[in-house]
Amino acid sequence: MKRLLIALILTCIPAHYVFSYTLTGWFEESKISVFGGVATHHIEKRNSSEDVNLMNYLSYRNEFYLGVDAHVYLHEQWQFNIKTYLNSSLRTDDVFAKLIYMPHEKIGVTLGYASIPVQYGLYEIHEQPQYYTTIPNSDDVYDFAKNELFLAGLAFSFEGGKFSGTIYLQGGVSYLPNDFSFSWQKKYDSNERRLVEYDIPESYAFIIQPEVEIRWEIAKPTTDTSIGLQFQGKWNYSKRNIDYTRNIYTWTTDNKQTEIISHPKQSIEGVDWNIGLFYIF
Amino acid sequence: MNRIYKINSLLIFLFIINLIQSCGPSMDGYIGFDITHIQIQNLSNTGSDAVVTTENTMLPSAVAFKVRLYEGSNSVGLRMQPQTNFGFSSCVALSPPDFYYKSNQLIQNIRVVTLVDYSTSIVANTDVSDKFLVYPIVPAISDFLYVSIPKFCTLTTDQILMSPSIEFHLMCKETLSLNNAQFRIIVELSNGQELSVDTALLDLVTND
Numbered sequence: 001m002k003r004l005l006i007a008l009i010l011t012c013i014p015a016h017y018v019f020s021y022t023l024t025g026w027f028e029e030s031k032i033s034v035f036g037g038v039a040t041h042h043i044e045k046r047n048s049s050e051d052v053n054l055m056n057y058l059s060y061r062n063e064f065y066l067g068v069d070a071h072v073y074l075h076e077q078w079q080f081n082i083k084t085y086l087n088s089s090l091r092t093d094d095v096f097a098k099l100i101y102m103p104h105e106k107i108g109v110t111l112g113y114a115s116i117p118v119q120y121g122l123y124e125i126h127e128q129p130q131y132y133t134t135i136p137n138s139d140d141v142y143d144f145a146k147n148e149l150f151l152a153g154l155a156f157s158f159e160g161g162k163f164s165g166t167i168y169l170q171g172g173v174s175y176l177p178n179d180f181s182f183s184w185q186k187k188y189d190s191n192e193r194r195l196v197e198y199d200i201p202e203s204y205a206f207i208i209q210p211e212v213e214i215r216w217e218i219a220k221p222t223t224d225t226s227i228g229l230q231f232q233g234k235w236n237y238s239k240r241n242i243d244y245t246r247n248i249y250t251w252t253t254d255n256k257q258t259e260i261i262s263h264p265k266q267s268i269e270g271v272d273w274n275i276g277l278f279y280i281f
Numbered sequence: 282m283n284r285i286y287k288i289n290s291l292l293i294f295l296f297i298i299n300l301i302q303s304c305g306p307s308m309d310g311y312i313g314f315d316i317t318h319i320q321i322q323n324l325s326n327t328g329s330d331a332v333v334t335t336e337n338t339m340l341p342s343a344v345a346f347k348v349r350l351y352e353g354s355n356s357v358g359l360r361m362q363p364q365t366n367f368g369f370s371s372c373v374a375l376s377p378p379d380f381y382y383k384s385n386q387l388i389q390n391i392r393v394v395t396l397v398d399y400s401t402s403i404v405a406n407t408d409v410s411d412k413f414l415v416y417p418i419v420p421a422i423s424d425f426l427y428v429s430i431p432k433f434c435t436l437t438t439d440q441i442l443m444s445p446s447i448e449f450h451l452m453c454k455e456t457l458s459l460n461n462a463q464f465r466i467i468v469e470l471s472n473g474q475e476l477s478v479d480t481a482l483l484d485l486v487t488n489d
Contacts, residue, residue, distance in 0.1 A: 132329035136424075184425040189327050189488060190342045191414075191452040195426055251414060251454055252427050 031071040033230050035276020038064050039085070039094075044266040051259075054200065054242040055266045057121040060147075063088055067274060069232075077102040093117040093146075098168075100155050110168055112151035112209075118176070119144050126183035126196060134184045148175045149236075151209060162228075165214040174207040174238050174268075197247040205240030205265075215278060225281045233273040239265040311381040314445040316388075319468060319476040320349040323483070324450060331416075331450055341485040344453035344462055347418075350388075350476065351446035382442040387471035388434045391415070393451065396463040396479065409464070412455050418448040427452060457485055 041060035046053060065085040072080050079100040084092045095115045102108035119142040127133050153170030179200040186193050211234035218228045243262045249255060324345035325334040331345055339345070393410045395403065403409065414427035420440040422428075428436065437447060451466065462485055467477040 134329075134425075186329055189340050190456075191326055191345055191454060193426055249426060252429060254429075 028075065029073040029280060031069075031073075031278055031280045033069045033071075033276050033278035034067070035069065035230065035232065035274040036064065036066050037232070037272065037274020037276075038062075039270070039272040041268060041270040043268050046264070046266055051246075051261045051263075052125055052198075053263045054120065054125065054198075054244060055240070055263065057124045058118060058242065059121065060116065060118055060270070061087060065094070065274075067276070069276075069278075077108070079108075102155065102157070106157055108155040108157070110151070110153050110155050110170060112149070112153070112170055112172070114149040114151070116147045116149070117144060118147045120179070120181070122181060122183075125181070125198065126185075128185060128196075130188050131185040131194075132188070134186075135181070136184060143179060143181055145177055145179055148177075149173070149207060149209070150175065151207075153209075162217045163214065164217070165212065168209075168211040168213075168234075170211065171206065171208045174205045174240065176203050176240075176242065178202045193251065195247075195249040195253075197249075199245040199247065200242060201244070203240065203242055205238045207236055207238035209234055209236035225279070227277065227279050230276050230278045231273070232276075234271075236270045237267065239267050241265045311383045311441055312445065313383055313385045314352040316350045316352065316384055316386045316447065316468075316470055316474075316476070318351050318353045319466070319478045320351070321466060321478045321480055322347045322349075323481065326452070327488075331452075337481045338484045338486055339462075341458070341487060342456040344457060344483070344485070346451045346464075346466070346480060347448065348451055348466060348468075348478075349446055349448045350384075350468060382445040383440070384437075384442070384447060385472075386474070388437050388447070388468060389471055390434060390469040391430045391451075392467040392469070394465045394467065396465055397461050397482070398459060399462070400458050412453055414452050414454055416450040416452060418450065419444055419446060427454075460485055 039060070040062040043055060043058060043060075045056050065087050067083060067085045069081065069083040074080060079102065081096075081098040081100065083096040085094040086092055087094070093115075094117065096112070097114075098110055098112040100108050100110045121141065122135050122138060122143050123133065123141050126135055149172060151170040151172035153168055153172075156167045156169075158165055158167070180198070181200075182195060182197040184193070185196055211232070214231045216229045217226050220226045241263050243260065246259050246261055248257045248259075250257070322333045323335070323337065323339065324331040324347050325336070325339070326332075326343040326345045327340060331347075333347055391410065392408055393413050395405060395407055395409045397405050399405075399407060399409055399412075410430055413430065415430055415433040416427050417423050417433060417436070420437060420442055422436045422440070433449065462480075462483045464480045465477055466480070467475055469475050
């Protein structure tokens with residue numbers, strides 16, 4: 001916990017320094033917030049045939065996190081937001097960035113990018129009945145990848161008394177990079193050995209992601225600064241499948257069987273919310 | 282300045298003629314050995330890895346043997362062949378020094394002949410080499426899968442070995458249907474010599 005707080009402070013102090021001192025004049029206003037929240041993803045699981053359905057073994061980290069968010073209000077109605085989460089492994093693998101243009105006081109357009117870690121359960125994918133399975137060159141039971149989101153949408157800001165906030169309606173493309181994994185398999189009570197390869201090409205899926213941010217101003221220490229509570233929440237939904245090529249070499253490398261496996265699309269639903277403190281300066 | 286130049290020139294010359302050896306053996310040296318003997322052991326391959334067993338019982342789907350080809354005399358280690366190299370020697374620090382070996386003979390062929398009926402259609406004294414595959418141990422030239430016997434013979438050519446022997450597992454890729462099995466393993470060497478060894482008469486029993 002102590003290391004976590006130190007990491008947060010070490011992130012916030014230089015951010016504050018950069019935004020408020022070095023680049024004064026570029027920014028009309030800046031906001032830094034620290035928060036804690038929970039991100040969960042539910043992937044529809046489907047009983048598949050004898051062919052492995054990789055969607056059944058794809059998972060996101062569903063866990064509590066601490067986060068830091070920097071939001072800057074630039075000249076000419078432009079805004080920029082960057083956010084990262086510190087997870088239980090003290091890693092900042094999740095990164096979110098957003099560019100907002102507000103030509104109108106209440107309505108604007110956004111371009112967003114997000115990088116979210118995902119993992120494949122290696123042994124669950126490779127293990128087969130009747131075979132001893134070894135996954136060489138792997139020191140983990142998971143194979144890690146980055147799910148990248150490229151988003152665009154609309155932003156609607158609102159304000160009333162001490163409350164203010166923004167609603168984002170975004171959609172775009174969810175990208176999973178290519179991957180490769182192989183295992184050695186030896187059949188029970190037999191001399192048979194085989195090498196099984198999973199060659200996963202990169203894949204894309206459409207995604208929708210509405211977001212909301214609500215701020216409640218508690219105090220104004222000076223005329224230019226304010227402190228308050230903040231709630232951020234988002235929901236996303238996409239349907240995708242992960243096709244792959246499976247090569248099975250039985251006995252020798254000369255005896256190769258190649259199959260291209262495809263399954264119907266399955267839904268992925270994510271909910272992410274957090275509560276924290278903000279400081280506008 | 283002139284002295285430094287002369288000393289440097291002398292050192293460079295000494296390195297070029299390879300007079301200064303680094304602190305370790307040259308990696309290019311190896312000890313040649315003759316293949317004169319053959320040894321065979323039964324393997325139990327019911328688990329994840331094949332292990333040597335003294336029992337003469339095997340599963341019909343896991344008939345496997347470990348074969349070792351080696352020189353019978355104990356003088357292999359005394360025959361380090363001196364190597365002369367020109368040019369810089371890389372600096373290595375190995376302790377104790379590693380020795381490398383190379384067979385003086387090539388393996389031309391490996392034949393497997395069944396000494397009892399292999400199946401109802403393959404009778405005793407038939408060559409069943411095509412029913413067997415090789416998993417190389419020394420030299421370790423395959424990560425996991427087997428290689429065919431002809432490919433194994435090719436792959437062992439000019440291999441530098443970590444021990445003065447060639448070792449491999451000989452695995453039957455078929456499930457035998459009869460109750461017994463016995464084989465003669467014949468290794469043909471490049472010097473015209475043939476080494477042969479008979480396996481024990483095996484009882485083939487299922488786990489049921």
